[in-house]
Amino acid sequence: MVALTNQDGGILRKETFATIVSSCKETFDLCCGCLMQFLHEMQAGVEDLLGVGINVPGMYDSENEILIKAPFASWEKIGVKQYFQKKLQYENIFVENDVKNCALGEKYFGHGSKYKSYVWITVSTGIGGAIVQNGQIIHGSHNLAGEIGHIKVEYANPRKCSCGEYGCLEAYASGTAITRAVRHRTRQSPAFRRAFEEWGLSADAEGCADLAKRGIRDARSIYEQMGDYLARGIAAVINLLNPQVVILGGGVAKSMDLVLPIVSGRIGDYVVEGLAGTPIIPTALGYEAALLGTTALVLDKCKGV
Amino acid sequence: MVALTNQDGGILRKETFATIVSSCKETFDLCCGCLMQFLHEMQAGVEDLLGVGINVPGMYDSENEILIKAPFASWEKIGVKQYFQKKLQYENIFVENDVKNCALGEKYFGHGSKYKSYVWITVSTGIGGAIVQNGQIIHGSHNLAGEIGHIKVEYANPRKCSCGEYGCLEAYASGTAITRAVRHRTRQSPAFRRAFEEWGLSADAEGCADLAKRGIRDARSIYEQMGDYLARGIAAVINLLNPQVVILGGGVAKSMDLVLPIVSGRIGDYVVEGLAGTPIIPTALGYEAALLGTTALVLDKCKGV
Numbered sequence: 001m002v003a004l005t006n007q008d009g010g011i012l013r014k015e016t017f018a019t020i021v022s023s024c025k026e027t028f029d030l031c032c033g034c035l036m037q038f039l040h041e042m043q044a045g046v047e048d049l050l051g052v053g054i055n056v057p058g059m060y061d062s063e064n065e066i067l068i069k070a071p072f073a074s075w076e077k078i079g080v081k082q083y084f085q086k087k088l089q090y091e092n093i094f095v096e097n098d099v100k101n102c103a104l105g106e107k108y109f110g111h112g113s114k115y116k117s118y119v120w121i122t123v124s125t126g127i128g129g130a131i132v133q134n135g136q137i138i139h140g141s142h143n144l145a146g147e148i149g150h151i152k153v154e155y156a157n158p159r160k161c162s163c164g165e166y167g168c169l170e171a172y173a174s175g176t177a178i179t180r181a182v183r184h185r186t187r188q189s190p191a192f193r194r195a196f197e198e199w200g201l202s203a204d205a206e207g208c209a210d211l212a213k214r215g216i217r218d219a220r221s222i223y224e225q226m227g228d229y230l231a232r233g234i235a236a237v238i239n240l241l242n243p244q245v246v247i248l249g250g251g252v253a254k255s256m257d258l259v260l261p262i263v264s265g266r267i268g269d270y271v272v273e274g275l276a277g278t279p280i281i282p283t284a285l286g287y288e289a290a291l292l293g294t295t296a297l298v299l300d301k302c303k304g305v
Numbered sequence: 306m307v308a309l310t311n312q313d314g315g316i317l318r319k320e321t322f323a324t325i326v327s328s329c330k331e332t333f334d335l336c337c338g339c340l341m342q343f344l345h346e347m348q349a350g351v352e353d354l355l356g357v358g359i360n361v362p363g364m365y366d367s368e369n370e371i372l373i374k375a376p377f378a379s380w381e382k383i384g385v386k387q388y389f390q391k392k393l394q395y396e397n398i399f400v401e402n403d404v405k406n407c408a409l410g411e412k413y414f415g416h417g418s419k420y421k422s423y424v425w426i427t428v429s430t431g432i433g434g435a436i437v438q439n440g441q442i443i444h445g446s447h448n449l450a451g452e453i454g455h456i457k458v459e460y461a462n463p464r465k466c467s468c469g470e471y472g473c474l475e476a477y478a479s480g481t482a483i484t485r486a487v488r489h490r491t492r493q494s495p496a497f498r499r500a501f502e503e504w505g506l507s508a509d510a511e512g513c514a515d516l517a518k519r520g521i522r523d524a525r526s527i528y529e530q531m532g533d534y535l536a537r538g539i540a541a542v543i544n545l546l547n548p549q550v551v552i553l554g555g556g557v558a559k560s561m562d563l564v565l566p567i568v569s570g571r572i573g574d575y576v577v578e579g580l581a582g583t584p585i586i587p588t589a590l591g592y593e594a595a596l597l598g599t600t601a602l603v604l605d606k607c608k609g610v
Contacts, residue, residue, distance in 0.1 A: 141548060147544040165575070240456065242444075242449040272455045
C-alpha cells in the first residue's frame, strides 16, 4: 500500500497492490513508481515532502538501517533506507517495523492524544506488539522489544509456534491459530462444518467469528479459548508495564465486539490486584493504522520531541 | 537499616534493627532517632544533607506520596514522606519502593555505568522487579510497573500465590516457595531430611542451596525446578523489553553460582531467537543494594537528568 498523506493524517492518494514476494527490489520499485506517479498528479516533487515513511514486516535494525529478516518472504539483510534514498534521489527516508509504526500512528492520530504510555498489540496472521512510554517507543537493545506474540501462554503440551519455540501466544491466538483450530474442529464435527456452508462462510478465523456471533457453540468455544490465551499474554504486559491502556489492532479488530468481552472476563485471573481495570480498547485507526503509522514516523523523526 | 552515606555510595555510619511490625510510627521514630544520632556524631545537622532517601516495602503511590500497602506488616495508607518531613523538620525527603531503589542503586553504583536499559529482579522471600529504560525507572500508570513476581509461569494446576491469584512466579521461585518445597520433600524423603541434619543445615531455601551444591539429588531437583520457573518469568521480560541485561539481586544472589547456570540452560526454550544470549548477571551491590538505592534516589531526585 502506497499513499500520499498530509501532516494531519489525511490521505490524498492511495494505491494497493500485491507484494512481489520473490523480489523485494521489484516490490520497492513498484512503490517508488507509485509515489512518483502521485507526486506527478499533484504537480509536486519529492522535495515538497516532509519525508517518506516505510513499513517493513519483521525484524528491523534501526541503528544500522537493515531489514534483518522478513519471515513471510525470506527477505534478509536488506538496506531498505539506502535503496529508497538512491532510487528516489532523496534523503528523508525513514524505515521502521510495521507494528512499531502502528503504535506511533496511534500517538499522532488516535488514542495517543489521551494516553502517553500504552502498549499496542497487533492480532493478525501473527501477533506483534510495541510499547510506548511517555510518548516514546521502547526499542530495546536490538530493536526487538515488544515481542508479545512469543510470550509463553501454555507450558503443558505446548503447541509449536512458527518461530520454532513452543507455547507462544501467537500459536494460540493469532488469526492463523484460529483458522487451524477451525479446520481441526470441522474435521471432528460435521455440524460445525455444515454451519460454515449454510451461512456461506469460509472456514477460517473471520468465518468462525461470524458463527460465534450467531451463537454457534463450537465457534464460540474456539473464540473463548483464544480470548483466554490473549488475556494471558496481555496480563503479562500489564503486570510488567502497568500501562495506561492496551490498544488492540490488526484483523481481530473486526471481531472486537466478540473478543474484548472474553478477554475482559478472563484478565482478572492473570493480573495483580488493582490492575484488572486496565482498559483494553480497539485501535482508533482501523485498517489504516499501519499506513498512518508511516506518516507518524515521518512526523516523529522530523518534528518529534 | 539506617545509614549515612556520601554521594559516592560510601557508608559512613550504619545501624540495623528489627522493624516494629505492629507500629510503623514507632519504626519511623527509631529511624529518625538513629539518623539524628549519626548526624550528632558527625557534628552535623540535617541541613548538611543533600537529602534523605527512604525504602518502603510494597506498593508506593509516588504521585500522592502515600504508602498504599505494605503486605508484610499490614501497614496501609501512610503518608511516609510527610511524617518524616515533620519529624525531622526537613524538606528533602524522598520515598520509593525498595525494589525500584535497588534498580536505581545499580544505576549510580553498579552495572548502570555500563548499561542504560536493564531489568532488576529481586528474588527474596518474594519476587519483585523494576524496569530501567535509558537510565529512567518506568513507573507505570499507578507506579506498579515491574510486577514480575506475579507473571504467570504455570497454568496447569497452578499453585496459589500470597497475592490471591494462581500460578505466579513468586509462588514457584521465591525463597518462601523453595522453603515450602523443601519441607514438602523432607516429609516424603527421610534421606533428604537426614542430609540437612548431617550437614547441620536448616531445612530452608539457603540450606537446600548448600545441599544442592554438595550434589544431593533432591536439593538439586528443587533448584532445577525453581530455575526453570525463573527462566520462564525472565523470558517474558526479555521478550517484551529486549533489555541490555537482566540483573538479579536479593537473597538468591548468595546462590547465584547454583541458580544462574540452570536459568541460562532453560532460557533458550522461552525467548525469541536472537535474544537467548541476553546476559543475566548478579547485582554489583550485594546485600547493600537497597541501602545504596536510597542514596541513589536522593541523587536522582536532586541531581538526576
